[in-house]
Amino acid sequence: MITEASLNSVPGISAMYRFQWEQAQNCYVLLYPEGMIKLNGPAGEILALIDGDRSIIEIVALLKEKFDGAEGIEGDVIEFMQDAENQNWISLQA
Amino acid sequence: MANASCNAKPSLDSVPGVTPSHGQPLWLLAELTYKCPLQCPYCSNPLDFAAHSNELTTDEWIEVFRQGRELGAVQLGFSGGEPLVRQDLVELIGAARELGYYTNLITSGVGLNERKVAEFRQAGLDHIQVSFQASDEEVNNMLAGSKKAFQQKLKMAREVKAQGYPMVLNFVTHRHNIDQIDRIIELCVELEADFVELATCQYYGWGYENRDQLLPTRAQLERAERITNEYREKLAAEGNPIKLIFVTPDYYEERPKGCMNGWGQVFLTVTPDGTALPCHSARMLPVEFPNVREGSLSYIWNESFGFNKFRGYDWMKEPCRSCDEKEKDFGGCRCQAYMMTGDATNADPVCGKSPHHHKIVEARDSAETPVEGEFIYRNERNSRVFFRSE
Numbered sequence: 001m002i003t004e005a006s007l008n009s010v011p012g013i014s015a016m017y018r019f020q021w022e023q024a025q026n027c028y029v030l031l032y033p034e035g036m037i038k039l040n041g042p043a044g045e046i047l048a049l050i051d052g053d054r055s056i057i058e059i060v061a062l063l064k065e066k067f068d069g070a071e072g073i074e075g076d077v078i079e080f081m082q083d084a085e086n087q088n089w090i091s092l093q094a
Numbered sequence: 095m096a097n098a099s100c101n102a103k104p105s106l107d108s109v110p111g112v113t114p115s116h117g118q119p120l121w122l123l124a125e126l127t128y129k130c131p132l133q134c135p136y137c138s139n140p141l142d143f144a145a146h147s148n149e150l151t152t153d154e155w156i157e158v159f160r161q162g163r164e165l166g167a168v169q170l171g172f173s174g175g176e177p178l179v180r181q182d183l184v185e186l187i188g189a190a191r192e193l194g195y196y197t198n199l200i201t202s203g204v205g206l207n208e209r210k211v212a213e214f215r216q217a218g219l220d221h222i223q224v225s226f227q228a229s230d231e232e233v234n235n236m237l238a239g240s241k242k243a244f245q246q247k248l249k250m251a252r253e254v255k256a257q258g259y260p261m262v263l264n265f266v267t268h269r270h271n272i273d274q275i276d277r278i279i280e281l282c283v284e285l286e287a288d289f290v291e292l293a294t295c296q297y298y299g300w301g302y303e304n305r306d307q308l309l310p311t312r313a314q315l316e317r318a319e320r321i322t323n324e325y326r327e328k329l330a331a332e333g334n335p336i337k338l339i340f341v342t343p344d345y346y347e348e349r350p351k352g353c354m355n356g357w358g359q360v361f362l363t364v365t366p367d368g369t370a371l372p373c374h375s376a377r378m379l380p381v382e383f384p385n386v387r388e389g390s391l392s393y394i395w396n397e398s399f400g401f402n403k404f405r406g407y408d409w410m411k412e413p414c415r416s417c418d419e420k421e422k423d424f425g426g427c428r429c430q431a432y433m434m435t436g437d438a439t440n441a442d443p444v445c446g447k448s449p450h451h452h453k454i455v456e457a458r459d460s461a462e463t464p465v466e467g468e469f470i471y472r473n474e475r476n477s478r479v480f481f482r483s484e
Contacts, residue, residue: 016260016288018196018220024118024166031196033221033262033289036120036168088335 005056005082007074009092012052017089019047030089037089046080050090056081116405117355118166119362119395122195123173123374124155126186127366130176131204133239133471134227136266136301136308139175140377144477146367152182154386156189158364161391163193167362170195173374175366178205184217191218198223200264203250204243211253222254223262229277233270239471251285263287267318268295268308269461275318279325279338287336292322294343298375298429300472307469309461312346345454349419350426350442357404357424362395370394372401375429379438404428404438411439413447 013019013030021044022029022036028044030037039047045066049059060077064070084090128143140146150158159170170190177183178201190197199214203224211222226247227237234244254261263282267275275292282290294315297305310318322340329336344351354361354373363371368386371377383400384393395401403409407420414425425431426442434443435450443450470476 015258020194022168022194024168029168031168031220033223033260034121034169034171034198036196 005078005085005092006094007057007060007078008055009081009094010053010055011050011059011081011085011090011092013047013050014088014091019050021048042076043080043084046077047084047090116396117359119162119360119391120167121169121171121361122159122162122167123171123361123363124158124177124186125173125175125363125365125374126155126177126180126183127175129179130174130202130472131179131240132176132202132243133473134237134266134300135304135469135471136268136295137472138296138299138301138374139472141299141303141480142477143175144474146365146369149366150364150368150386152185154368155182155186158368158386158391159186159190159193159195162362163195165391165395168194168196169198171198171200173200176202176205178210184210184213187214187219188217191220196220201225202238202243203247204238204240206246206250206253208253211250211257211259215257215259219259221260221262223264224251224254225264225266226278226281227266228271229265229274229281230271233274237270237469239473248285251287255286260288261286262289262291264291264293266293266295267310269310269314270308272310272314272318275321276325279322282338283329283334283336289337289339291339291341292318293339293341296343297345298433299378300470302433303470305457306460306465307467309343309345309457311461312458315342315346344427344430344442344444345457347444348446350423350430350444352423353427353430353442357428358395358401359405362391370398370400372404373429376400378429379432381438409439411441413445414441417447 016032018031020029025038028039028048030039045063046059049062056077060074063073081090081092085092127149128139128146177199187197197219198221199219200223224247226234228234231244235241251261251263263285265278295301295308301308319340322338326338358372361373363374364386365371365377369377369383370386371383381400381403384398389398410420410425414420426444428438430442430444431440432438434453440450441448443453445451
């Protein structure tokens, strides 16, 4: 079921996927039956903060702490979460 | 992460890869045993499997997994034969998961039970693929060579989902079941599969011996593909996330498949006795393949004769050598070239440019004529006939 992503939504990685850092690829990846999606830097950093508990606004705050100059990223993060939910990588709780 | 792209916009696109001379063995297929309670006449195991019974030990397998992970392997398939026959499967799953693999169990479901499904989950198994022979009990059991197989498979598919695994259902289709494709898809929807592989039979090993009994007609194939597409639209409109993957047989193509994404590029198969192969059919080729008991996986992947034999383009003959599509299909499948032309360096006869293409056309033509005959079932007795006659 698709939920509209907002700052208060709580994302969780879908049961279909496993998320991990993959040294041989030098990037974060999503693993699924017989397949692998390599994530670009920002996508990996966002998904790494998903724990099924944090809301998007909390994830944004942690990203701002971690990366200097990450101002005004709320829109990009919400848009990414929405895309990721459409792909069924994550599910969102309102 | 000190990565230049950290300042970029997050996106669903993958990171641009670097292309070395050959790839990493991302996919490690562990054929744990050739033993199997079923006797499917299209089994991809070698015809003479009964001659290779000296199985790797638990420790030897775990060492293979460790070395594979160092080479970059991330997907690990437990296959066979029937991998459930191995009494150390839980231990192997646990070790593989600890190494960071995404672990896939590829099973017939025969020999599985509720307790094992739970034990495997606890050990860290990520995914179970259950193979079916047909949507219909009688046809399924006839093909499997077992009277109880179908009910057991249904039960186990339900159990896999109930315990929270992602589930792939695999149906090998051929002339005896492809006309029931609508029933097959409906069964998969009912069982709540996440992915469905509607894989048209490949004609290697036992499948090649039984090809006349298995190859569907072009009309059968086109109908099945049309129905699959109709279901895709219907299911998507209903919001069902199930993914239907339709694999066409290359016998109805005019250009060969880019087999295994190129020789020794992505796949590494280790067979029950430790022989390492660039694809699970390659054992049939007159090529010396390395064994994990005699050399490290790094040596095997990077340096061994067998894994370098058909890398690159220097081994090719005409029409492949000067073909502008060679970087797309690598000349097709080496096993098919060998089986049908007697020379593994020839173009895959699926290719319309191959001087042997008529052999494919003849197989298509004979598919139009109904065949009276018996399957050669994949079992120990029949296998011994093959290795004695070699």
